[in-house]
Amino acid sequence: MLVVRGGESGKGDLAALGALYDRHASMLLAVAFRLLMSRADAEDVVHDVFIGLPEALRRYEERGALVGWLKRVTVRVALSRLRSDDVRATQVLDASFPTPSRDVTATIDLDAAVASLAPSLRAVLVLKEIEGYSHAEIADMVGISVAASKVRLHRALRALRGMLEER
């Protein structure tokens, strides 16, 4: 594991931070993007995560993988942004995105359907079905009960199914 020393921002620290970015930023950006459905907001989240990383790493306990810890921190920052009114308008089909390897039409439909879900439903759907968190973990991160997490997932899936059937 690379260790970034907090407090200073010498060349070595920045190099280590840059190396962490190179290794994990795309994965974290994907997590933030799926939650926020806005590239600009997702980039702001990743920016903030890496800016705060040297100090946060002091609190990191090596009881789990660094990747998992980074993802959870990113999810918390993204959810914090999601709860605010500051999330910018959704822009799903950015031309600069990498080309998907799957059926493009189906993916675009699903992109649009997921993006059009209410943020509170989308968050639970993404965390459960894509990121693989348990309802207990989601409840903790989102600040709701386990039952509410299950209800939101149910509603998200129903809404998603309804939208895809219409297309």
Add this chain to the structure above:
Amino acid sequence: MIWFGKKDRALEAFAEAIRPELAGLRTPRASSALRERMLADRATGARVILPVERAAPLLARRYLIAAVAVIVGLLVLPLYRASRNDAWDGEPVSPLALIGNVAHAGQPTGSLRLPAAFPIHPERIHAGTIRYRRVFNDSTGRVERTVESVLSVTADSSQGTPAWRLVKFDRESSASGPVVNAETVLVRRSDLGLMTRMVHVRPYRRWKGINIEQRAIGDSLVGRMTLDDINGMRPIERRLPSAYAPFLSDALTPLYLTTIPLSAGWQGSVTLLGWAVVPKDVLHPVELRVTGEERVKVAAGTFDCWRMTVGYMGSVIEYWVRKSDGLAVRSIERNNPPGGERIVTLESERGM
């Protein structure tokens, strides 16, 4: 999936079917531009307090170890402090951005003369971004210094308590390089009470940078001060007397009056929190008075404002807040710098 005890097999099958497609949703790749921006901000001293990642439930043995560590720490700390105090030359005192400039020496005695201005409508705070510009003119009107200040407010929570996260980022260009003053504050949404605060100023005096970490616990403010280029720390342990409430951090200042209905003749008091590292920089009482109405033109627009005076440790600052919502629009402090004046103006706002 179980929904009120009834298993919806069709929905469960649908979830199974779309799971691979969901995993394949298109996402952007992290760009080199973002990498450069992040590294540049970090190099100039930007700091962000990330949400606390709560650990899994600990074993009793770990509680025991932690308790022993705390006891040992309490026993060793006085010795450690005595040895460390020689390392600092000068007393770290908080710079205040929007009301006052540098905290004056001395602490108040007795009680406040004006009624405490507690927030009446804390729900009026909401997410957004505000930009201010601070200009320091000398006695001839020539601009000596300019500081750009960005304050962003986002919704957050801490240990289940809904909170606002305020991040104030001041940047000043000087001959010796950029000077950065960043403050991240978490306040409760219910009453805007301080939860945590982190300040980073870079450079600070002869050091690369200084970090102030504060946490409000009950009627106390605890935390620590560290310097970027010296190992060790100075603890912060101050009591906040209720007679001086409400307590505001610097970042909350321009928003605070949005929570209080102002009117002609209104007056009240608040107390700004210093860094609290040294005894003379803990409480800075401020007296606020509405003295009139005025239309004010700044870069962000022309606004009908309440004209106010801000009494602050012997100085009086002229202060204008927007009548429609109480947002700070302009402040003028005479004789700061000596013979000159300091002018703070609202440059732009988004979401406010």
